[in-house]
Amino acid sequence: MSEYPKLFFTEEHEMLRQSVREFTEKELAPHAEEWEEARVFPNEVFKRMGELGFLGLHYPEEYGGGGGDYFTNIVLVEELSRCRTGGLPMAIMVQVGMATPPILAFGNDEQKQNYLVPAIKGEKIACLGITEPEAGSDVANLSTYAEKVPGGYKVNGNKIFITNGTRADFMTLVARTEKRKGYKGMSLFLVDTNTPGFVVSRKLDKVGMWSSDTAEIFFEDMFIPDSALLGEEGRGFYNIMWELQGERLIGAAGSVAGAKLTLEGAIQYAKERVQFGRPIIKNQAIAHRIADLQARIDAVQALVYLTAWKYDQGEYPVREISSCKLLAAQLSFDVADEAMQIMGGYGYMMEYEVQRAWRDARLSRIGGGTDEIQREIICTTMGFGL
Ligand SMILES: Cc1cc2nc3c(=O)[nH]c(=O)nc-3n(C[C@H](O)[C@H](O)[C@H](O)COP(=O)(O)OP(=O)(O)OC[C@H]3O[C@@H](n4cnc5c(N)ncnc54)[C@H](O)[C@@H]3O)c2cc1C
Structure with a gap:
């Protein structure tokens, strides 16, 4: 039982806490050593968590979510921390709390059906592409360029430290759409990772978070259609x-x-x-x-x-x-x-x-x-x- 039951957590939250805890203790924690050694946990964990409804707790029911509030995600991350390996909760949070919220907030219905719905089911794995070798803290300085071409954009550039990057099905990508506009010239895109020109160049070796994969990714003349634009052009930052x-x-x-x-x-x-x-x-x-x-x-x-x-x-x-x-x-x-x-x-x-x-x-x-x-x-x- 949480120490704050009445103020922030309802009985439903506590029931959810119980079921995430049982799942974590039975199905995740016993594998911690194996997944640390393998430097990745299996993709099936996303699928299983999708089946259990844990990947969409706060998303609207019309997209397959649980329709819960923000505290449902807090319960999820708190209980997942019992899995004995930090990389797993981090990778799951990239899926539910980082790469997909912009789809609900800024996506059109087709994008929600194609990306958000399968991500909630655990059928598609998501990653988030912000950081670049020359633009970490200074996000406004990123240089991956999505050049406008007929029917879409041609993307060139490079992302680094991308969690889930070696195995994601899609990336929520931040790229520059205007070369000289600073933070005003950036846009978001949804990119299928099997697009020609999307290249996972290496899996990075880390000090910790061993059960999650981290990648460096290059975009080499990668064509993405106009429909890949997420939200308004120029509003990416x-x-x-x-x-x-x-x-x-x-x-x-x-x-x-x-x-x-x-x-x-x-x-x-x-x-x-x-x-x-x-x-x-x-x-x-x-x-x-x-x-x-x-x-x-x-x-x-x-x-x-x-x-x-x-x-x-x-x-x-x-x-x-x-x-x-x-x-x-x-x-x-x-x-x-x-x-x-x-x-x-x-x-x-x-x-x-x-x-x-x-x-x-x-x-x-x-x-x-x-x-x-x-x-x-x-x-x-x-x-x-x-
Ligand atoms: C394991 C791992 C997973 C990650 N996953 C993702 C991911 O999925 N997607 C993604 O896009 N990114 C991801 N990141 C990137 C992460 O968000 C960046 O590493 C972070 O924002 C810092 O950027 P940087 O590493 O380039 O450091 P830098 O920006 O180069 O900073 C180096 C040092 O300088 C300091 N510094 C910089 N600017 C200032 C300033 N103005 N004033 C004072 N100090 C300053 C910093 O605080 C830091 O101490 C991940 C990183 C790691 C290590």
Whole structure:
């Protein structure tokens, strides 16, 4: 049961929590080692989660979704964090919370039928193509160019760090449609990955998040039809900035959930590990560290839920979302780092899972906008950003 049952979660949310937890514990967690070693979890997981309705919880019923609110996705990410491998929830969140929300928001009915409906069923895997080798934090500087040609666009360029990129069926792509218009000259597209000229050049090797695949992708004279344009031409930057709000908020919810589990593991260990004739948790130096972390978890959790509630009410709380992302990302890594410290040499061994949490959590301070970029956004909302 959540600690916030009445304020943010209904009985339906708690029933959903129970079924996602059962699924995660029975069908995902037992395979964590195997999928970490394989550096990818099987595509069938998308299919199975689609069958269970977990990939469309917040999407309208007319597209095969569950018609739920934003908190259904929060329940999903919180419970998936129990699967013992961070890459899997990340890949699923790319599918449900990053690559497909722009289709519902900006797509026409044909695009919703061709991409959103199969993504909700788990029949199509989605990826999101924003980052480029020369344009990471500086999204407005991206240079992948979709040149207008008769009947469509000819795309040339390069994307990097693309989650689900080696196996996706389609990409929600951000590209430049006007060379000299800065952030105003960008547009969104839906691209089938089997389009000639869509080239997955390599699968990238990462520090953590091993169960998810990450790709570098090239577009070589790739022709896409006019119908691939998602939303209005020239609105791509604004639309992707909108998308990033949801991505950051759901990422923050996942980070807090992961931090809670990691801290629970450390507490358990500190109660059992005996040095100098007593459990190490009896040392105030350790107990107080745990108390500090718990206090931070409580505070960030409350902020994430409150911000999610505002977002669900249709508000656009940019500053609060960046605060959630910044604080939750730092929290999840700090908890993993302190947990490793509490576990001493055992924490540094591959046979204990805290090393995985430590490696996986490090990404949250980088992906979806770095700590520094979140601070910059907060400054901007306060009137003194760059
Ligand atoms: C495992 C993984 C999965 C990812 N998945 C995806 C995906 O599916 N799709 C996608 O499009 N992208 C994805 N990304 C990309 C991710 O969003 C970027 O890595 C991130 O936005 C940062 O960009 P960068 O790596 O180019 O760093 P840079 O922008 O080069 O930043 C380098 C450093 O400089 C700092 N910096 C930059 N500008 C400023 C400034 N103005 N002020 C202060 N400091 C600054 C940054 O904070 C950072 O510390 C993924 C990345 C990883 C590692």
